Amino acid sequence: MKEKILEAFEGTRKAGSIASAALDEVAKIVKPGIKTEEIDKLCFEFINDNGAYSAPLYYRGFPKSCCTSTNHIVCHGIPKYKVLKEGDIVNVDVTALKNGWHGDTSRMYYVGDVSTKAKKLVEVTYEAMSKSIKILKNGIKVGDIGYVIETYVKSNGFSVVRDFCGHGTGKNFHEPPNILHFGERNTGEELKTGMIFTIEPMINEGEYQTKLLQDGWTAVTKDKKLSAQFEHTVGITDKGYEIFTASKKGYDFPPYIK
Ligand code: MF3
Ligand code: CO
Ligand code: CO
Numbered sequence: 001m002k003e004k005i006l007e008a009f010e011g012t013r014k015a016g017s018i019a020s021a022a023l024d025e026v027a028k029i030v031k032p033g034i035k036t037e038e039i040d041k042l043c044f045e046f047i048n049d050n051g052a053y054s055a056p057l058y059y060r061g062f063p064k065s066c067c068t069s070t071n072h073i074v075c076h077g078i079p080k081y082k083v084l085k086e087g088d089i090v091n092v093d094v095t096a097l098k099n100g101w102h103g104d105t106s107r108m109y110y111v112g113d114v115s116t117k118a119k120k121l122v123e124v125t126y127e128a129m130s131k132s133i134k135i136l137k138n139g140i141k142v143g144d145i146g147y148v149i150e151t152y153v154k155s156n157g158f159s160v161v162r163d164f165c166g167h168g169t170g171k172n173f174h175e176p177p178n179i180l181h182f183g184e185r186n187t188g189e190e191l192k193t194g195m196i197f198t199i200e201p202m203i204n205e206g207e208y209q210t211k212l213l214q215d216g217w218t219a220v221t222k223d224k225k226l227s228a229q230f231e232h233t234v235g236i237t238d239k240g241y242e243i244f245t246a247s248k249k250g251y252d253f254p255p256y257i258k
Contacts, residue, residue, distance in 0.1 A: 001238060001243055005194035008116050008170055009235055009242065011101030012196050016233050016244030018096040019103040022066075024249045027256035030109040032086040032200045039218050040079035047096050053103055055095035062217060065104070067093040074202050074210050074219040074227040075164055084169035086112035091229045095173060102169045104198050105245035107232040110254045117205070118226055124156045125203040125228040126253050130182075132201075136241035140195045146183025153189055159229070161202035163210045163219065168197045187221055193236050196244075200231030226233060 001009070008156030021041050026065035029042060044065035047054045054065035062078075069091040070084070075092075084090060093106035108122045111128035132148040150160050177189045181201040191197075213220060221227050233244045246252060 001194060003117070008101070008194070008196060009042055010245045011099055012103055012170070012233060012235065013242075014103075014211070015052065015098040015101045016103030017053045017248065018047060018098055019094045020025045020079065020245045020247050021050070021107060022046045022094045022096065022249055022252050023092060023107050024256075026092050027109065027251050029222065030090065030111060030171065032084060032112045034084055036070070036077070036079040036082050036084065038069055040064045040066055043094050044151075045092065050096070050098075052096040052098040055097040055104075056093075059173060065094070069089070069093070069227070069229070071226055072221045072224045074161055074204070074221060075129060076217045076219055078215060078217055082209045082238070084111045087114050089114055089118050089198045089226065089228065090183055092228075095229060097173075100171055102173050102233070103245055104169055104233050105230060105253070107258075108228050108230060108254055111244065120156075121158060121203065121205050121226055122228045122254065124153060124158055125201060126230050128152045128201050128203060129199055129230045131242065132199055136191070136234060136236055138236055139190070141186055141190050142177060142179055142189045142191065143183035143187030143247065144185055145179045145199060146188075150182040153201070153203050159204045159206070159208035161204060161210060162206055164202055166194065166198040166231070167201045168205070184228060191236050194240055196233065196235040198231055198233050200229060202229040204229055
């Protein structure tokens with residue numbers, strides 16, 4: 001690969017590994033009784049201690065260092081005094097900015113014991129993301145990613161959120177192209193070696209529609225049913241793909257600490 005691409009890959013690899021390690025740390029503290037603010041504090045400090053900046057903080061006025069999206073929150077939940085309770089599911093989304101490069105990733109966490117139905121949603125969401133990553137190679141199209149995700153999700157009786165998408169990432173937090181999590185095969189922009197972007201499907205237990213709360217950030221399911229999300233930052237290589245935000249501890253899928 002060309003030198004410019006290698007530089008972007010190396011930068012994103014470093015940022016991605018800090019973001020991913022932050023989520024490994026989160027796994028140690030998520031339990032009934034903690035406040036989502038405590039997750040934010042841990043992410044802020046861990047990312048700082050690793051010589052990076054939390055890209056969400058003050059991004060377009062976002063007030064915190066990470067997003068914490070519980071239960072029916074689809075994405076962009078704001079960490080607060082809210083206490084997590086047994087049975088909740090929560091997505092934590094972090095982005096580290098290191099030496100000018102971004103690494104953006106999120107995982108679901110189980111708070112104590114969770115219902116079989118919640119686990120199924122989380123499993124299908126993770127599988128949908130994983131299956132779409134496995135097809136990545138030079139020359140595929142954005143629609144191919146969406147097709148894999150949508151087909152798998154629908155076959156499991158869940159729905160794909162349409163109001164938010166994955167995105168290119170690099171020196172900017174969010175760049176073109178938009179990566180839609182639904183679509184038709186062989187449609188949309190062609191993905192080329194060297195491109196770096198996120199895949200971050202939000203999957204709903206019920207209908208796909210979302211609603212934005214008064215705070216201007218928190219997106220929730222319209223029918224108040226559960227929503228789940230996982231996110232990796234990935235790059236297209238000569239050989240296929242690289243995942244920049246995989247857990248070095250094997251904490252990619254819950255329960256992380258048994
Ligand atoms: N990390 C989110 C994403 O996956 C974006 C969060 S923007 C924020 O793209 F401002 F809400 F933090
Ligand atoms: Co993202
Ligand atoms: Co993110």
